[in-house]
Amino acid sequence: MSEMVRVLLLDASAFILGYEASEGDQKHYTVTSVLEEVRDDLQRIRLENAIKYGLIRVVSPTPESTARVKSIISELGESATLSRTDTELLALGLQLREEGHEPTVVTDDYSVQNVATRLGLSFKGLGTPGIKRVFEWVIYCPGCRRQFQESQPDGVCPICGTALKRRPGKKVDLNG
Numbered sequence: 001m002s003e004m005v006r007v008l009l010l011d012a013s014a015f016i017l018g019y020e021a022s023e024g025d026q027k028h029y030t031v032t033s034v035l036e037e038v039r040d041d042l043q044r045i046r047l048e049n050a051i052k053y054g055l056i057r058v059v060s061p062t063p064e065s066t067a068r069v070k071s072i073i074s075e076l077g078e079s080a081t082l083s084r085t086d087t088e089l090l091a092l093g094l095q096l097r098e099e100g101h102e103p104t105v106v107t108d109d110y111s112v113q114n115v116a117t118r119l120g121l122s123f124k125g126l127g128t129p130g131i132k133r134v135f136e137w138v139i140y141c142p143g144c145r146r147q148f149q150e151s152q153p154d155g156v157c158p159i160c161g162t163a164l165k166r167r168p169g170k171k172v173d174l175n176g
């Protein structure tokens, strides 16, 4: 029997909202690009100290796990809403799970939660209630009414050039 090590993955909003990592049985991880998103001096100093004292580990995901997450993101139509940091964080989650950890993504971002659900990663929000269903966005053109499976370059309709919009499509209820 292998014992899963529980880890928490923190996105930029966690630090912006003042999440403080403390020494406990759960390890905290984040990705390098989060450092670029935390711009407030105080929040940044707090984050840098937490890293310095080993409370938070900064790891970059492998190109393989990043590529896998990117393809899921594009399948779900979330490409336009997720930042590089979000993608890297989810990829790190996938990777840590393969290494035998039990990762939970800490985020208030619904798109991140949506992709995490699809990847089978657990998540918890900081303040907002979590989503109970996973859905795929339908990308559509308000001009010519065509629908697209995936986001289009520059977010415009390749047929008529109108800016594309999206709405939640097929929903799948999660257990419970």
Ligand SMILES: [Zn+2]
Residues within 6 Å of the ligand: 141, 142, 143, 144, 145, 146, 157, 158, 159, 160, 161, 162
């Ligand atoms: Zn169109």
